[in-house]
Amino acid sequence: MDVQNEGRKGLLLVSPTFLYAILLLAAPLILVVMFSFWTQDYLDLDTTPTLANYKEAWSEPLYRELMLRSLRISVLVTTVTVLSAFPVAYYVSFRVKERKALWLFLITAPFWTSYLLRVFLWKVILGYNGVFNSALLWTGIIEEPLQFILYNVNAVVITLAHAWAPFAILPIFVALEKIDRSLLEAAEDLGDGPVRRFFRVTLPLAIPGVMAATLIVLIPTVGDFITPRLVGGTEGLMISNMIQVQFGKANNAPLGAALAVSSMFIVGGLSLLIFLASRRVGRVAGE
Amino acid sequence: MANGSRKLSWLRAYASVYMVFLYAPVVLLPIFAFNDSTVIAFPLSGFTTDWFASLKGNSALKDAVSNSLIVAVTTAMISTILGAFAARAGVRYRFPAKRGIMGLILLPLVLPEIIIAVALLVMLMRLGLSLSLWTVIVGHVLVCVPFSIAVLNSAFSGLDQSLEEASFDLGETAWGTFRRVTFPLILPGVISSLLITFTISLDEFIIAFFLTGTDVTLPVYIWSQLRFPAKLPGVMALGTLLLLLTISLLIVAEFFRRRSAQRRGLDASTTEGLI
Amino acid sequence: MTAAKAENPKPIITLDNVTRSFGSVQALRGVTAEIREGEFFSLLGPSGCGKTTLLRMIAGFDEPTSGAITLDGKPMAGIAANHRPTNMVFQSYAIFPHLSVADNVGYGLKKKRLPKAEYDREVEEALKMVSLGGYGPRAAHTLSGGQRQRVALARALIMRPKVILLDEPLSALDKKLREQMQIELRRLQRSVGITFILVTHDQEEALIMSDRIAVMFDGQIAQLDSPEALYRKPNTQRVASFIGVMNFLEARPIGEKGDKISLDIQALGLLDIPASALPEGMAASEISRVGVRPEMMSIVLEGAKSTGHDIEAEIAEAEYYGDMTYYLVKLSGKDEPVTISMRNTAGRAVLEAGSKTRVSFSPESIVVFQ
Numbered sequence: 068m069d070v071q072n073e074g075r076k077g078l079l080l081v082s083p084t085f086l087y088a089i090l091l092l093a094a095p096l097i098l099v100v101m102f103s104f105w106t107q108d109y110l111d112l113d114t115t116p117t118l119a120n121y122k123e124a125w126s127e128p129l130y131r132e133l134m135l136r137s138l139r140i141s142v143l144v145t146t147v148t149v150l151s152a153f154p155v156a157y158y159v160s161f162r163v164k165e166r167k168a169l170w171l172f173l174i175t176a177p178f179w180t181s182y183l184l185r186v187f188l189w190k191v192i193l194g195y196n197g198v199f200n201s202a203l204l205w206t207g208i209i210e211e212p213l214q215f216i217l218y219n220v221n222a223v224v225i226t227l228a229h230a231w232a233p234f235a236i237l238p239i240f241v242a243l244e245k246i247d248r249s250l251l252e253a254a255e256d257l258g259d260g261p262v263r264r265f266f267r268v269t270l271p272l273a274i275p276g277v278m279a280a281t282l283i284v285l286i287p288t289v290g291d292f293i294t295p296r297l298v299g300g301t302e303g304l305m306i307s308n309m310i311q312v313q314f315g316k317a318n319n320a321p322l323g324a325a326l327a328v329s330s331m332f333i334v335g336g337l338s339l340l341i342f343l344a345s346r347r348v349g350r351v352a353g354e
Numbered sequence: 355m356a357n358g359s360r361k362l363s364w365l366r367a368y369a370s371v372y373m374v375f376l377y378a379p380v381v382l383l384p385i386f387a388f389n390d391s392t393v394i395a396f397p398l399s400g401f402t403t404d405w406f407a408s409l410k411g412n413s414a415l416k417d418a419v420s421n422s423l424i425v426a427v428t429t430a431m432i433s434t435i436l437g438a439f440a441a442r443a444g445v446r447y448r449f450p451a452k453r454g455i456m457g458l459i460l461l462p463l464v465l466p467e468i469i470i471a472v473a474l475l476v477m478l479m480r481l482g483l484s485l486s487l488w489t490v491i492v493g494h495v496l497v498c499v500p501f502s503i504a505v506l507n508s509a510f511s512g513l514d515q516s517l518e519e520a521s522f523d524l525g526e527t528a529w530g531t532f533r534r535v536t537f538p539l540i541l542p543g544v545i546s547s548l549l550i551t552f553t554i555s556l557d558e559f560i561i562a563f564f565l566t567g568t569d570v571t572l573p574v575y576i577w578s579q580l581r582f583p584a585k586l587p588g589v590m591a592l593g594t595l596l597l598l599l600t601i602s603l604l605i606v607a608e609f610f611r612r613r614s615a616q617r618r619g620l621d622a623s624t625t626e627g628l629i
Numbered sequence: 630m631t632a633a634k635a636e637n638p639k640p641i642i643t644l645d646n647v648t649r650s651f652g653s654v655q656a657l658r659g660v661t662a663e664i665r666e667g668e669f670f671s672l673l674g675p676s677g678c679g680k681t682t683l684l685r686m687i688a689g690f691d692e693p694t695s696g697a698i699t700l701d702g703k704p705m706a707g708i709a710a711n712h713r714p715t716n717m718v719f720q721s722y723a724i725f726p727h728l729s730v731a732d733n734v735g736y737g738l739k740k741k742r743l744p745k746a747e748y749d750r751e752v753e754e755a756l757k758m759v760s761l762g763g764y765g766p767r768a769a770h771t772l773s774g775g776q777r778q779r780v781a782l783a784r785a786l787i788m789r790p791k792v793i794l795l796d797e798p799l800s801a802l803d804k805k806l807r808e809q810m811q812i813e814l815r816r817l818q819r820s821v822g823i824t825f826i827l828v829t830h831d832q833e834e835a836l837i838m839s840d841r842i843a844v845m846f847d848g849q850i851a852q853l854d855s856p857e858a859l860y861r862k863p864n865t866q867r868v869a870s871f872i873g874v875m876n877f878l879e880a881r882p883i884g885e886k887g888d889k890i891s892l893d894i895q896a897l898g899l900l901d902i903p904a905s906a907l908p909e910g911m912a913a914s915e916i917s918r919v920g921v922r923p924e925m926m927s928i929v930l931e932g933a934k935s936t937g938h939d940i941e942a943e944i945a946e947a948e949y950y951g952d953m954t955y956y957l958v959k960l961s962g963k964d965e966p967v968t969i970s971m972r973n974t975a976g977r978a979v980l981e982a983g984s985k986t987r988v989s990f991s992p993e994s995i996v997v998f999q
Contacts, residue, residue: 073447073448073449074447074448074449074450075449076447076449077443077446077447077448077449077452078443078449078450080439080442080443080446080447081439081440081443081444081449081455081456081459082439083435083436083439084436084437084439084440084459084499085440085455085458085459087436087495087496087499088458088459088461088496088499089458091474091477091492091495091496092458092461092462092470092473092496093458094477095470095473095474095476095477096469096473098473098476098477098480099469099472099473099476102476151372154365154368154369154372155368155369155372157365158365158366158368158369159369162365162366172604172608173373173376174373174376176380176601176604177376177377177379177380179553179557179600179601179604180380180383180557180593180596180597180600180601181557181573181576181593181596181597182557182559182573183559183573183576183577183580184379184383184576184589184590184593184596185379185380187580187589188378188379188380188382188383189379191379191382191386191394191395192378192379192382194395196393196395197395198378198382198395201395201397229375229376229379232372232376282464283463283464286464286465286466287464287465287466287467289466290465290466290467290468290469290560291466291468291560292468292560293559293560293577297580307466307468310468310472311468311564314472314475314564320475320476320479323472324472324476327468327469327472331466331469334466514721514723516719516720516721516723517723517725517726519690519710519717519719519723520717520719520723520725520736520784521725521736522689522690522709522710522711523688523689523690523710523711523715523716523717524711524716524736524737524784524788525711525712525737525740525788526711526736526737526740527711530740534736535725538727539726539727
């Protein structure tokens with residue numbers, strides 16, 4: 068097939084999907100950015116470009132606090148999720164011999180149950196009269212129900228780590244599966260013990276998977292507003308809750324847009340940093 | 355390997371605890387659905403099927419279910435068709451700006467759903483369109499197409515190009531080749547894409563929350579019920595039914611994936627395409 | 630030789646200066662050839678020589694950048710694969726995995742809408758032709774490699790095409806099965822009389838099966854000849870070393886007398902060879918090298934009489950192959966040893982490295998090169 072001809076056929080074939088993405092994804096995203104430079108007074112939209120929304124978003128202490136907290140919580144959630152997922156991915160890739168597909172199915176299955184209900188059930192588990200406290204009281208480990216586990220950041224972290232578990236495990240698993248097992252034998256043959264071998268061979272080769280897991284978990288957690296609403300209490304609220312309020316009750320879409328664009332920029336910048344850092348780590352660890 | 359076996363048991367123990375963590379909320383769902391108490395807490399008080407019975411006469415729930423089914427079925431069909439176009443183009447052809455084009459199509463994978471929801475909302479406001487089930491479908495298709503592509507990619511890349519050539523060579527037309535060779539061979543992938551996108555759409559809340567009009571979808575209905583403690587056991591029963599539905603759909607999807615692998619003579623226990 | 634070839638060498642396919650470029654890469658640089666009706670024709674060459682590109686253009690999966698392909702008198706430009714009277718046996722066999730053996734074989738017949746009984750009969754006949762009678766109801770993915778190959782062949786034969794194209798059809802089979810299929814394919818081709826065009830990189834396979842072979846290098850046909858002519862009179866050193874083993878020796882023409890050419894050959898000395906050894910269009914003065922096949926030289930046994938042309942030599946190495954022994958032999962006046970193959974007949978001991986011996990050869994077997 069001619070290169071030109073092939074290119075034309077490929078473009079023609081991809082065009083329906085591409086057009087859909089242009090019209091209903093790219094265009095709305097551009098519009099949001101434009102919106103963030105406009106102002107709204109109840110139903111009247113003023114389209115003179117202004118930085119007022121950004122000024123408000125970045126100077127108002129409440130918004131700044133929410134944004135920083137979102138960032139902090141997302142980073143914490145991501146760290147916890149990825150660190151706790153790694154050994155599971157490692158176990159399935161290296162130790163499970165015959166039933167890998169079954170393990171992966173079991174890991175992904177909870178993800179397919181209603182997200183709302185899963186978050187809600189964490190509230191049931193972590194609550195004052197919840198499953199966790201009842202169990203601890205019953206076994207006599209504690210006398211009084213623990214209170215620090217619901218309606219705060221901890222609850223948000225636990226719930227989100229649960230919600231995004233398969234998204235962290237799968238990319239790491241795929242990266243570990245790709246590692247040629249003879250490389251590990253070679254490292255051992257050259258005198259590395261299991262620990263040195265892990266840090267000098269396995270981990271550097273798993274870095275792409277860890278990076279993918281980090282980004283896949285980090286980005287959507289920033290945008291979640293159900294979990295903070297249901298289990299986070301007031302100190303667990305995040306920027307998305309505020310974006311939702313601006314588009315809803317507060318009826319200030321331009322400010323909501325400015326908040327959304329700002330948080331996208333922050334997440335984007337952070338993702339880029341993580342990407343660059345992981346490449347460095349990958350190189351340094353291998354040396 | 356004395357050392358190795360100890361390490362194995364530690365990892366194994368950790369993995370087992372992790373699985374308990376993963377399944378804890380899921381296991382609680384049916385427990386409370388059958389618990390004879392309006393309070394969702396331990397200790398359990400008794401067995402009842404009343405909560406399931408109470409779902410029957412609930413007309414708001416019925417509307418929400420039928421709305422969700424309309425949205426999920428439509429979304430599944432549109433996103434599988436769009437996903438098939440993109441997957442085929444991506445697997446088979448090199449074309450200009452391929453990375454950029456595929457990147458935009460797959461962007462929703464790494465975009466917070468709230469951003470997609472807000473962006474579509476803003477555009478609809480600007481265009482003066484009112485919210486309806488269709489606006490929810492539009493948003494769901496955006497989110498579902500990347501998943502459909504992931505599933506269909508493996509179906510298309512497992513399709514030996516010479517099979518289609520052989521069909522041409524034996525006198526078949528392009529349409530005949532699609533009907534007699536291509537489609538039957540990717541059918542399992544198509545079915546599993548339909549099932550997965552259906553499931554995602556059925557469960558999706560954030561986009562539906564922003565873009566739904568007066569006709570609410572099931573998750574939006576559940577959200578509204580979560581505020582009323584008295585309604586919670588009913589929600590648990592509903593959740594249990596949904597759980598059964600999605601698990602059976604997933605098993606069907608997995609069955610089709612394996613059969614397609616088998617047909618192509620691959621080892622069915624491999625994990626390709628499994629999400 | 631087939632009757633069709635001997636009496637009526639009518640071309641079924643003509644290739645007229647066919648070129649094909651992919652961007653800046655020239656896959657074919659002007660191929661001109663005629664393929665005769667009813668012959669078993671092979672395109673032989675190393676990977677990347679353009680042989681598969683050429684085959685796919687004949688099938689209609691690709692179009693020449695310039696030049697023309699004519700099939701049975703009709704120009705093929707713009708005619709798609711599904712309208713050409715050619716059928717292909719793919720390298721991967723391309724057996725439809727979702728269909729039964731019978732449905733695979735009858736795939737192309739479906740368009741003809743034959744009555745069921747006739748369709749079934751034709752399918753079974755085609756299966757019998759490839760010794761798979763009764764296999765029709767089986768699922769395609771249960772077949773072995775050799776059986777797939779036969780199904781692919783039956784699927785092409787049933788279409789009664791003018792030409793059957795085979796793209797390295799035996800490369801996926803193991804050695805034993807491959808050798809058996811080579812003979813079977815050849816026999817089948819003779820019995821149906823359809824023109825077969827085979828693409829292969831295996832010179833032995835091409836020699837065994839073909840009526841004629843086009844040896845291709847770098848997108849061009851280097852030599853088109855019968856297997857015997859290719860082996861005995863390769864026209865370039867490259868062709869000579871691609872097909873079998875050839876010992877090359879420096880040579881200098883001294884003069885021509887009648888039907889003899891006198892050469893001064895490295896290690897062999899002054900020698901007269903028949904003028905018929907000279908390829909068409911080449912002058913005796915252009916000779917700079919000669920070649921001798923390993924089996925055209927022999928090691929003279931202890932005490933045997935000299936046949937006239939023999940020279941002192943020393944065994945450098947002996948490679949034992951069971952039925953044959955390949956000796957690397959040092960001739961005085963040549964640094965690199967030459968290869969000589971000897972049949973291991975009864976009572977003949979394998980000579981050890983270092984043994985002194987004599988080598989004899991016949992001047993008629995010498996091939997000359999530019």
